[in-house]
Amino acid sequence: MTLSNLKFINKLKTVDNLEIIESESDVKRLSKDFYNYSPILSEKLDGCIADLVVRPGNHSSVKKVAEICWEFDIPLTLRGSGTGNYGQAVPLFKGVVMQMSRFNKLEDFDPETGFVKVQSGCLMVDLNKQLEKYGRELRLLPSTWKTATIGGFIAGGSGGIGSIRWGFLRDPGNLIGLEAITMNEKPELLKFDAEESEPLNHAYGTNGIITSLLLATDIKHSWYSIVIDCTELEKAIKILKTLTSAAIDLKLGAILEEEIVDQMPRWFKSKSISHKILIQSTLGGIKTIDMICKKFKVESSLLGEEEKLVNGxxxxxxxxxTLHMRSRDKNWTYLQMLLPQNNEFELINFLRKKWGKKVLWHIEAVSQQGSPRLAALPVLKWNGVEELNEIMNDCKKLGAFIFNPHVLTVEGGGLGVVDADQVKAKLKFDDKGLLNPGKLEGWAIKEKFNI
Ligand SMILES: Cc1cc2nc3c(=O)[nH]c(=O)nc-3n(C[C@H](O)[C@H](O)[C@H](O)COP(=O)(O)OP(=O)(O)OC[C@H]3O[C@@H](n4cnc5c(N)ncnc54)[C@H](O)[C@@H]3O)c2cc1C
Incomplete structure (x- = not known):
């Protein structure tokens, strides 16, 4: 350890209300997320481990950590629960990982607007329980909602259960504002409105330490889970599209190809393995779903109210x-894409013919800029980078938009272009580029060309 590092650690130890974790095994565990879904990321990230982890208990200790890291030029990487899939919370250049789990309070709820103000380290499962008291629920949930934090979802996630109705986290109207602490000589707590929050939304914590969020919520519904069996994938897609354009409330609409169904946990599989359409709707939607199923001559089963099911x-x-597929065979990896509008099956059919069972289809219904669309998270048998690139190129050629889950940067996994506002925000709120370094491509370009 260098003298400078020793001085740094000694200074951190003077900060009130700050838990410091130095045990090698804990620091290693808290430097990882779920990047191992990607063999490409695994190779790059396996050796990336922080020097230490801190858990601040209040705003003043967050500010102090930021100030000390700035003084000693130490990288600072934020962490919620570490369930991200892109190594978003993995420190590429050592330094400090700051876990926000002690920032877990619901601060305010406005019954007029349904907006909730919540601290960034609050688990979504806890937030939803508290919202229930007000007759509300979160609009969007990742499937990790039982373990992930709301701050990690906004900074690192994109959408999930609820995207069929509410689109993606970055769609206007979902995030109403936030509060964040800056990383400069004298860190400050700043308040951002919806527009000002945009550059910090899905920025992997590269341009501010989010301490609280103001979010729009939905009226609490009782969601009923329905499984529809279908022997042809093309027909399953038609049924899902018919359901998503019907006048019913939906929280979820997905299709799993039969070979995927076969690898799911035992409780989910029925006797007949077929493609399955999974729907969550309200009690009022069930009759319409039954009617649509009759028209298509397919069987549906009502499993019951999702919340009350042992396994929903x-x-x-x-x-x-993908998690369940990988628990059977670690050679499964995946892709994420928005399928081309109207000719989804053309793409799927082409890939099925070319790649056979190396690519299995998992489709999710989403809303994109207000229109019903289909996204896909196909699972792929890993057979090297070249084959992965060829599959992605096939998808692109046939009109899919890929959100590549095998890259480290905000831009690589997202829209593929530099968002100048994200870079400007970093310049303003993290002038030395110490927050989660290496994850914002736009910043690296700025540094390289000295812009
Ligand atoms: C099985 C599985 C299923 C998943 N399903 C979904 C899904 O349906 N939808 C989806 O979008 N994602 C999904 N994910 C990815 C991930 O679970 C979610 O994005 C989750 O919300 C991340 O929350 P977290 O608390 O674990 O964040 P972390 O992984 O800890 O952090 C995510 C990013 O946010 C940053 N960050 C965390 N806290 C702050 C803060 N306070 N201020 C600034 N930056 C911060 C981190 O630095 C990191 O870059 C899934 C992952 C797995 C493993």
């Missing part, structure tokens, strides 16, 4: 599908 269908959708 929320546990086999979004990236939980």
């Amino acid at each position: 269908i929320s546990e086999v959708v979004w990236n939980h599908t």
Whole structure:
């Protein structure tokens, strides 16, 4: 340890209300997330471990950590629960990981607007329980909602259960504002309105330490889970599209190809393995769903109210599908994409013919800029980078938009372009570029060309 590091640690130890974790095994565990879904990321990130982890208990200790890291040029990487899939919370250049789990309070609820103000380290499961008292619920949930934090979801997630109705986290109207602490000589707590919050939304904590969020919520519904069996994938897609354009409330609409169904936990599989359409709707939607199923001559089963099920269908959708596949065989990895509008099956059919059972289809219904669309998280048998690139190129050629889960940067996994506002925010709120360094491509370009 260098003298400078020793001085740094001694200074951190003077901060009130700050838990410091130095045990090698804990620091290693808290430097990881679920990047191992990608063999490419695994190779890059396995050796990335922080020097230490801190858990601040109040705003003043967050500010102090930021100030000391700034003084000693030490990288600072934020962490919620570490359930991200892109190594978002993995420190590429050592330094400090700051886990926000002690920032877990619901601060305010406005019954007029349904807006909730909540601290960033609050688990979504706890937030939803507290919202229930006000007759409300979160609009959007990742399938990790039982373990993940709301701050980690906003800074690192994209959408999930509820995206069929509410789109994605970055769609206007979901995030109403936030509060964040800056990383400069004299860190400050700043308040951002909806527009000002945009550059910090899905920025992997590279341009501010989010301490609380103001979010729009939905009226609490009782969601009923329905499983529809279908022997043809093309027909399953038609049924899902018919359901998503019907005048019913939906929280979830997904399709799992039969070979995926076969690998799901035993409780989920029925006797007949077929493609399955998974739906969550309200009691008022069930009759319409039955009618649509009759028209298509397919069988549906009402499992009951999702919340009351021992194992709900929320546990086999979004990236939980990949989780279950990988628990059977670690050679499964995945892709994420928005399928081309109207000719989804053309793409799927082409890939089925070319790649056979190396690519299995998992589809999720989403709303994109207000229109019903289909996204896909196909699972792939890992067979090297070249094959992965060829599959992605096939998808792109046929009109899919890929959100590549095998890259480290905000831009690589997202829209693929630098968001100048994210970079500007970093310049303003993290002038030395110490927050989660290496994750914002736009910043690296700025540094390289000295802009
Ligand atoms: C099985 C599985 C299923 C998943 N399903 C979904 C899904 O349906 N939808 C989805 O979007 N994602 C999904 N994910 C990814 C992930 O679970 C979610 O994005 C989750 O919300 C992340 O929350 P977290 O608390 O674990 O964040 P972390 O992984 O700890 O952090 C995520 C990012 O946010 C940053 N961050 C955390 N806290 C702060 C803060 N206070 N201020 C600034 N930056 C911060 C971190 O630095 C990191 O870059 C899934 C992952 C797995 C493993």
